Amino acid sequence: MTSEVCQIFSDLSLDQDLFVPLEQCSDHQFEIYTLMWIAVQDDMKRFELETNIQWLHYLMDKLIKVSRYLQMKTKVHFEAKKKLQYLF
Numbered sequence: 001m002t003s004e005v006c007q008i009f010s011d012l013s014l015d016q017d018l019f020v021p022l023e024q025c026s027d028h029q030f031e032i033y034t035l036m037w038i039a040v041q042d043d044m045k046r047f048e049l050e051t052n053i054q055w056l057h058y059l060m061d062k063l064i065k066v067s068r069y070l071q072m073k074t075k076v077h078f079e080a081k082k083k084l085q086y087l088f
Helices: 028-039 049-065 075-087
Strands: none
Touching (some): 049 075
16 A cells, blocks of 8 residues: 555565564564464454554564664663663
């Protein structure tokens, strides 16, 4: 699906390499794709709130554990990270 400006949907189910059995997932991102695929029962156009929450969980994990920030010792950074960890 596309709008006049940009693509707003990409049918991930067309790329079966994204979906592997959960016990074989070595990357958290592919684990999330597989969980999303299970939730929508292989119909990636179908809306399920659960998939949004799964993706937010993945993004928060990356923001907390992987991302590197320029000013990590500031009070603003510390408080924002603490809020993310609370939500996570």
